[in-house]
Every structure is written in C-alpha cells, then in structure tokens.
Amino acid sequence: MNLSRRDALWAGLGGIAAATLANPVFAATVEELTSTFTGGVAAGTGGITITAPEIAENGNTVPVSVSAPGAVAIMLLAAGNPTPAVATFTFGPAAGSQTAATRIRLATTQDVIAVAKMADGSIVQAATTVKVTIGGCGG
Amino acid sequence: MISRREFLQASLAATAIVGASGFGNWSRLAAQQALTEGQLLQFDDFGNVTLIHITDIHAQLKPIWFREPERNIGVGEATGKPPHVVGSAFLDMFNITPGTPEAYALTHEDFVALGKTYGKMGGMDRVATVVKSIRAARPDALLLDGGDTWHGSMTSLLTKGQDMVNVMNALTPDAMTSHWEWTFGTQRVQEIVENLPFAFLGANIFDAEWDEPAFEPYKIFERAGTRIAVIGQAFPYMPIANPRWIFPEYSFGIREERMQEVVNEVRAAGVDLVVCLSHNGFDVDQKMASRVQGIDVILTGHTHDAIPEPVLVGQTILIASGSNGKFVSRVDLDVRDGKMMGFRHKLIPIFSDVITPDPDMAALIDAERAPFKDQLEEKIGTTESLLYRRGNFQGTWDDLICDAVRSERDAQIALSPGVRWGPSLLPGDDITREDIHNVTSMTYGQVYRTEMTGETLHTVLEDVADNLFNTDPYYQQGGDMVRIGGMGFTIDVSKPIGSRISNLALTDTGEAIDAAKSYTVAGWASVNEGTTGPQIWDVVEAHIRKLGSVRLDPNTSVSVTGL
Numbered sequence: 001m002n003l004s005r006r007d008a009l010w011a012g013l014g015g016i017a018a019a020t021l022a023n024p025v026f027a028a029t030v031e032e033l034t035s036t037f038t039g040g041v042a043a044g045t046g047g048i049t050i051t052a053p054e055i056a057e058n059g060n061t062v063p064v065s066v067s068a069p070g071a072v073a074i075m076l077l078a079a080g081n082p083t084p085a086v087a088t089f090t091f092g093p094a095a096g097s098q099t100a101a102t103r104i105r106l107a108t109t110q111d112v113i114a115v116a117k118m119a120d121g122s123i124v125q126a127a128t129t130v131k132v133t134i135g136g137c138g139g
Numbered sequence: 140m141i142s143r144r145e146f147l148q149a150s151l152a153a154t155a156i157v158g159a160s161g162f163g164n165w166s167r168l169a170a171q172q173a174l175t176e177g178q179l180l181q182f183d184d185f186g187n188v189t190l191i192h193i194t195d196i197h198a199q200l201k202p203i204w205f206r207e208p209e210r211n212i213g214v215g216e217a218t219g220k221p222p223h224v225v226g227s228a229f230l231d232m233f234n235i236t237p238g239t240p241e242a243y244a245l246t247h248e249d250f251v252a253l254g255k256t257y258g259k260m261g262g263m264d265r266v267a268t269v270v271k272s273i274r275a276a277r278p279d280a281l282l283l284d285g286g287d288t289w290h291g292s293m294t295s296l297l298t299k300g301q302d303m304v305n306v307m308n309a310l311t312p313d314a315m316t317s318h319w320e321w322t323f324g325t326q327r328v329q330e331i332v333e334n335l336p337f338a339f340l341g342a343n344i345f346d347a348e349w350d351e352p353a354f355e356p357y358k359i360f361e362r363a364g365t366r367i368a369v370i371g372q373a374f375p376y377m378p379i380a381n382p383r384w385i386f387p388e389y390s391f392g393i394r395e396e397r398m399q400e401v402v403n404e405v406r407a408a409g410v411d412l413v414v415c416l417s418h419n420g421f422d423v424d425q426k427m428a429s430r431v432q433g434i435d436v437i438l439t440g441h442t443h444d445a446i447p448e449p450v451l452v453g454q455t456i457l458i459a460s461g462s463n464g465k466f467v468s469r470v471d472l473d474v475r476d477g478k479m480m481g482f483r484h485k486l487i488p489i490f491s492d493v494i495t496p497d498p499d500m501a502a503l504i505d506a507e508r509a510p511f512k513d514q515l516e517e518k519i520g521t522t523e524s525l526l527y528r529r530g531n532f533q534g535t536w537d538d539l540i541c542d543a544v545r546s547e548r549d550a551q552i553a554l555s556p557g558v559r560w561g562p563s564l565l566p567g568d569d570i571t572r573e574d575i576h577n578v579t580s581m582t583y584g585q586v587y588r589t590e591m592t593g594e595t596l597h598t599v600l601e602d603v604a605d606n607l608f609n610t611d612p613y614y615q616q617g618g619d620m621v622r623i624g625g626m627g628f629t630i631d632v633s634k635p636i637g638s639r640i641s642n643l644a645l646t647d648t649g650e651a652i653d654a655a656k657s658y659t660v661a662g663w664a665s666v667n668e669g670t671t672g673p674q675i676w677d678v679v680e681a682h683i684r685k686l687g688s689v690r691l692d693p694n695t696s697v698s699v700t701g702l
Contacts, residue, residue: 053392054613057378063350063390109636131614133379134602 030077030084030113034125037075037088037115043125048074048116050128056106059132065101068116068124074100079127080110106132174240176494180272185483186473187363188412189277191270194285194440195462195560197319198295198303199577200504202259202491203562205463206527207445209247212632212702215610217422222444222459233447244465244488245445251525254565257490261464263306264496264504265489269467270310271497277471279362282312283369285440285460286418289331290319291560293576293676294511299323302507304331309503314338314358318374318418318441321386322582328386340371340416342401347390356401359410365474368405370434372398372417374441376616380606382583384668393423393613395430402433411477414438421459422612428452435479436470441617443529443559447486456482463562465489515573520683522570523690527563528578531607531619532699535691536561536578540675541624543682544661548588548672551645552596553624554662557603559617570683572676579675581664586672588661593652596660597640600628605636623696626652633701646696 028036034043048068056062066074066089076086089100104112113127213223224232226248235241243253244260274280288307289300300323307315314337320328332339332354342356357370374380377391402413415434417424420441428437429452437457445461449470460468466486473481508515528534537555544553561578564570591599599621606616620630629642643652652658663675683689 051396054611055376055379055616057347057383057390057392129614131605133606133616134599 028085030079033075033077033085034115037073037117038123041121041123043115043123045124045126047118048114048124048126050112050114050126052112052128052130054129055131055133059106059108061103062106062130063101063103064112064130065099066114066116066126067097067099068114068118069098070118071098071116072119073117074098075115076100076102076104077113077115078104078106078110079113081105081107106130108132174490174493176268179487179490179493180269182273182276182469182471182485183483184276185471186481188365188367188472188474189273189280190414190436190438190458190468190470190472191273191280191282192285192438192458192460192468192470193266193282193464193466194418194438194460195287195443196263196284196303196464197287197291197462197560198289198300198580199261199291199463199562200263200294200302200306200507202262202265202489203463203465203577204254204259204565205261205465206247206250206525206529206563207245208530210531210699211444212531212608212699213422214608214632215612217425217612221446221450222421222442235447240488240490241447244490245447247527247530250527250563251565258492260491261489262491262496263310263464264498264501265491265494266464266467267310267497267500268494269487269489273469281314281360281362281367281369281414282310283414283416283438284312284315285416285438286315286317286373287319287440287462287560288315290322290580291577292580293515293573294508296576296580296582297511298507299327300331304335305507306500306503308336309500312337313360314340314369314371314416316340316371316373316416316418316440317344318377319381321377321389322381324582325386325388338369338371340369341373341391342370342397343375343391343394344373345390345392345394347388350390353389357405359405359408365412366410367412367414367474368408368410369414369416370398370401370405372415372419374418374617375423380616380618380666382666382668385582393419393427395427395613398427399431399433402431406433409477412436412472412474412479417441420612420615420617421457422615423617424457425450425452426612428455428457436472438468445486449482449484454479456484458484460486462560515571517572518569519572519575519680520570520686521688522564522568523566523688525563525566526568526570526689526691528561529559529563529619531557532697533620533622533694535694536563537622538624538691538694539683539689540578540679541622543679544586544663544675545624547678547681548586548661550588550625550659550661552591552626552658552660554599554660555622555624556664557607557619557621558664559619570689572680575676575679575683579663579679581675583665583670584663584675585665585670586661586663586675586678587665587670588659588672590657591660592655592657593643594654596626596652596658597643597654600630600640600643601636604630604632604639608632608639609636620697627696627698629698629700631701632699639701642698
C-alpha cells in the first residue's frame with residue numbers, strides 16, 4: 001500500500017508553515033506582492049513547477065500544487081482574484097521536500113503564479129493559466 | 140498523406156508504409172457493383188501484434204445514416220490539418236474520388252444521393268462480423284473500446300446502459316475507457332464495472348476529495364510473446380462538460396504529468412509496446428503525443444473523427460476511428476526488441492448492406508430491443524429535409540429541436556447543446572420515437588425555461604466558443620458550438636475569448652440583443668442540479684406530431700468569419 005495523500009498531508013505538515021496573506025482592506029497587486037517577496041531580485045525560470053488543471057472542475061476549489069526543490073519560501077498568487085495573494089509557504093531545514101499543495105478559489109479564468117526564493121537568495125517564477133468556465137456542452 | 144520522409148524520420152521500418160493507407164482500391168470495384176465483404180476485410184497480415192479499435196458507438200446497435208461534418212474548423216497549429224479538413228478538400232488530401240463509397244463514408248458531400256446508393260452504415264452485428272474476421276486471422280488481436288458506448292439511444296437510456304453492456308460483453312473487448320458512461324451516475328458505473336469481464340481503464344480518473352487515482356490506470360497484456368501495456372485516458376472534462384453532481388466522487392483532467400508517470404511505470408516494467416486508449420479528443424491527443432514521451436499508439440476518441448491514415452506525431456501514431464459504429468480500425472504492428480518497428484492500418488468502413496450481420500449478435504440485439512420495440516418504432520412524423528447535427532454550427536436536427544423548444548416552452552430563444560452524437564435522417568424518412576431519442580437521449584434532458592440578459596447570452600456564447608476555438612488544445616473540451624434558436628450571431632474564430640461573438644440579434648424581428656435587457660430562454664442538457672422541466676424528447680415529439688411533416692429551410696443565422 002502506498003502512502004495515501006491523507007497520510008502524506010499529515011506527514012508533510014511538520015516541515016511547512018503556511019501563512020495566508022489576504023488583506024481585506026487593500027488588496028496588494030501582483031507586482032507589489034512580488035517585489036516585496038523578492039526584494040527586487042529579478043526572477044529566473046526553471047526549477048519550479050506548478051501543477052493545476054487546465055480547466056477548473058469547480059472554480060470554488062481548484063487543486064494547485066507547487067514544487068521548487070531547494071526553496072526556502074514559495075509565494076502563490078492568483079493574478080485575477082480580487083485579492084491575488086493566496087499563501088506563502090516557508091520551508092525550514094527539516095523540510096523533506098519543498099512542495100506545497102492547496103485548494104484555491106478562482107473568481108475567473110486567470111494565471112496562477114508561483115514565486116520561489118532559493119537558499120542563495122535567487123528567485124524563480126512560474127505561471128499557468130487555469131480556465132474557469134460555465135461548461136455544459138461537451139459531446 | 141504520410142510522406143516517406145516523415146516516415147523515415149519516425150524511424151519506423153520503411154516497408155510498413157506500403158498499405159499504411161486505410162482505404163484500398165475498392166472504390167473502383169464498388170463502381171462495378173462488385174464491392175464485397177472480402178474486399179472490405181482484405182488485409183495483408185503484418186508484424187506480430189494486432190489492435191482493433193472502435194469508439195464513440197453512442198449505443199447505436201442498428202445501422203444508421205451519419206453525415207460527417209461540413210464544418211470542422213481547426214485553429215492554431217491544427218489549421219488545415221486532419222481532422223480539420225472536410226468535404227472536397229478532404230477528398231483531395233486523401234486522394235479519394237467524389238461519389239465513391241469512401242467519399243460517402245468520410246465526407247458530407249452529396250450525402251443524400253450517395254446514401255441512397257451505398258446504404259446505411261454501422262450496426263453492431265456487422266461490427267461483430269468484422270471483429271470475428273480479424274480475430275480469425277489474428278487470434279491474439281486486442282479489441283479496445285474508446286468509450287461513449289453505453290449512452291445515446293432510447294434503449295440505452297431505458298436500460299441504464301445494460302443493452303450496450305450485454306452487446307459489448309458478447310463482443311468481448313479487452314479494455315474500455317469512458318465519458319458519457321458517467322452520466323448514468325457513480326453508483327451505476329460502479330455496479331457495471333464490478334461485473335465487467337474486461338478492464339475499465341482511466342489513468343486520469345481520481346478521487347475528488349483526496350486527489351488519488353481511483354480506477355485501474357492500465358493493463359498489461361501478453362499476446363504472442365509480446366507484452367503490451369494499454370493505458371486508459373477517460374474524457375478529461377467530465378465534470379465541466381457534463382453534470383458534476385451526477386458523479387461528485389471523481390475528478391478527471393488531462394493530467395499530462397500523470398500520463399508520463401504511468402508510461403514510465405509500464406516502460407520500467409519492461410513492456411514492448413505502449414498503447415493509450417484515449418477519450419481526450421483528437422487535438423488534445425495530438426498535443427499530448429508531442430509532450431508525453433514513450434507512447435507508441437494513441438487510439439483517439441471523443442471528437443468523432445474518421446481519418447483514413449494514422450497521423451504521426453514524433454514516434455507516436457494516432458488512430459481516429461470515427462463514431463456510431465461506422466468504422467472499425469485494424470492496426471497491425473511489428474514489435475520487436477521492445478520497439479514498434481512498423482505498422483499497417485486500415486479504417487474499415489461498416490457498409491451495412493455489404494457486410495453480413497453476425498447471426499448471434501443480430502439475435503442478441505433484437506432480444507435487447509424486443510421489450511421496447513413498439514415504443515421505439517412508433518412513427519411520430521416524416522421529414523422532407525435531410526436531418527443531421529454533426530458540424531461546428533447548427534445542423535437541421537438542431538434547428539428542429541430549437542424550434543420545438545421555443546414553440547413548446549414559449550421562449551424567445553432556445554439553447555441546444557453542440558454534442559457530436561446523433562445520427563442523420565434522409566428526406567422522405569419516417570421520424571420514429573427512437574430517431575428522436577437518438578439525438579436527445581440523456582439522463583439530464585429536462586427542458587428549463589428562464590430569463591437571461593443579453594449580457595449573459597453573450598457570455599455563454601463566448602464561453603462555449605472558447606471551448607471549441609481556443610488555440611491551445613488543452614483548453615478545448617470537444618463538442619461543437621451551442622445551437623441557438625431565435626437568435627443569430629457573428630463569430631470570428633480567429634479572435635481570443637471575449638471578442639469572438641458579435642451582432643447578436645433576434646431572428647424573428649432582426650432586433651439587436653440589448654446587453655441590459657432580459658429575454659426568455661429555454662434549453663436542455665443543463666449541468667446544474669435541480670433543473671426542472673419536461674424531457675427534451677417529449678418536447679420534440681409533441682412538436683413533430685403537430686407538424687406531421689418536417690421541412691427545414693437553410694439556416695443563415697450564424698455568420699462565421701476569421702477563417
């Protein structure tokens with residue numbers, strides 16, 4: 001029997017601290033959030049993977065996971081939401097892998113962006129489009 | 140189509156290109172009235188592995204008319220490539236002479252006249268004859284069903300798919316994958332699968348709560364000393380295109396990374412050949428083949444395309460076997476040292492007047508139909524016009540259904556789903572209750588009546604258009620444009636979402652649709668739970684009874700630009 005997702009989630013919690021960033025008064029923009037997180041360091045590509053459905057089955061709860069081996073922190077943003085900040089995951093030295101999975105609500109079709117800060121201070125970024133559709137006519 | 144250069148690039152054995160084309164020279168023979176079952180089945184055995192593929196039967200047990208699309212627009216990289224080539228361009232591309240049986244089977248050109256000449260196609264008793272004949276030559280052949288098997292007829296609806304399950308069990312496939320099967324609900328699918336004497340595969344079917352694999356992803360077959368992995372890929376957009384609430388326990392999706400993992404897993408297990416039995420739709424499969432490494436053959440389904448030759452993507456061959464029992468594909472492969480070295484393929488057209496029905500299967504089909512015979516065959520009306528659906532936009536069946544919905548539900552505008560199933564009827568044909576079910580049958584057929592603003596209508600059209608014309612195949616759900624009664628529009632297929640649709644206007648008055656104004660709208664096949672209203676087949680039947688004889692004028696309400 002493989003380790004189930006449930007077991008994996010319990011096991012994984014030890015190494016991850018998640019903080020939600022939602023600010024109900026002033027929703028920071030993607031640019032503001034990114035520059036705060038990166039400290040102005042330009043983002044590279046590669047070394048970070050977002051896994052999300054191409055088309056959301058239910059826009060109210062979209063499974064998104066992000067993996068960036070060697071990261072000390074990963075910030076997840078939903079660019080098209082009224083409040084783009086989703087979460088920032090920080091990984092301590094005891095973290096077995098730098099992977100986080102969560103479910104997010106997407107108001108509309110938009111890019112989900114993940115930015116990772118590496119131990120050496122470098123930044124990598126990835127984005128993927130998730131379509132939120134009315135659906136109903138596949139044949 | 141496949142050039143020698145492409146073939147060599149694929150590093151497959153060059154000898155196999157001989158006979159790679161699925162249609163032989165039998166058109167000449169047909170013209171001489173000499174087309175025989177033997178010629179349709181003729182195949183020079185090749186290599187050591189045989190795959191038999193059938194898909195999207197949509198519960199059509201009996202021979203049918205099925206007009207292929209007049210419009211099947213490809214966007215982005217798919218532009219101008221099969222299956223986005225229709226009519227005379229298709230005939231030119233595959234070197235098919237107009238007026239021949241191939242032309243009739245594969246295109247819409249001159250459909251009525253050729254239909255009268257060459258007869259109906261399909262019928263599971265004829266399919267059984269073809270399958271038995273291939274198995275006689277190649278006892279180790281694998282028979283693989285691409286899904287959309289249990290749904291699409293009155294008998295399949297009344298028996299919750301049991302008639303098709305019984306027929307397929309008699310045909311003894313080795314594996315299947317799924318789409319409309321799920322519209323019978325989780326419990327019914329589980330009940331059938333529990334007793335299914337063959338594999339029900341779906342590498343992309345996951346438990347919705349924990350996001351873990353929920354069904355067998357693949358099965359490894361040992362045939363003639365060769366180990367063949369068949370990986371199932373169910374329809375990815377199940378919970379979006381069909382009502383999620385009917386199968387809430389499951390999540391689907393393309394899950395490209397999962398497909399790669401599963402391919403790696405079977406390769407690591409040392410299989411000689413990797414086959415993907417897919418219900419992705421052709422364009423999605425084409426993209427997947429270019430990104431997932433290690434699949435030898437993709438047996439495609441969902442988009443109902445019949446392509447007379449395999450399409451090569453890198454070292455993967457894609458086989459498109461049509462729909463409704465019109466075709467069976469035979470693919471012979473030379474597999475040696477864990478590699479596919481070459482192939483020979485034939486898309487076998489099931490001409491019901493040429494291929495002898497298998498007597499056992501014919502008897503089984505009649506037995507399945509017997510309890511419902513009177514209901515099925517009751518004549519409701521006749522048609523003076525060709526009735527068809529398949530195509531990117533409105534067919535005459537859709538016009539008739541939209542007329543019925545508007546008139547019976549007293550609405551300004553009717554919406555009807557752009558599904559690709561639904562056989563045709565020729566001018567002069569009776570319209571029976573079964574014929575109506577063949578274009579409407581489903582477990583969520585309630586005809587709702589509501590009000591929508593012009594803005595909402597516009598949003599709906601933009602949304603559906605993007606499912607069809609997004610240039611990235613992974614964002615396409617398959618199916619065609621939603622059908623509309625009482626309202627026309629212009630669509631620029633080259634534009635992005637939000638700017639494709641314009642000129643919305645009521646067809647009765649020519650009055651432009653006002654974004655802020657409300658309109659009465661009736662439609663069917665809503666994905667929302669709790670939809671109420673009469674069933675669509677009853678609505679259409681009531682309408683046809685009033686008309687007696689159906690006649691439809693050409694519909695010019697949709698203008699297509701950006702081609």
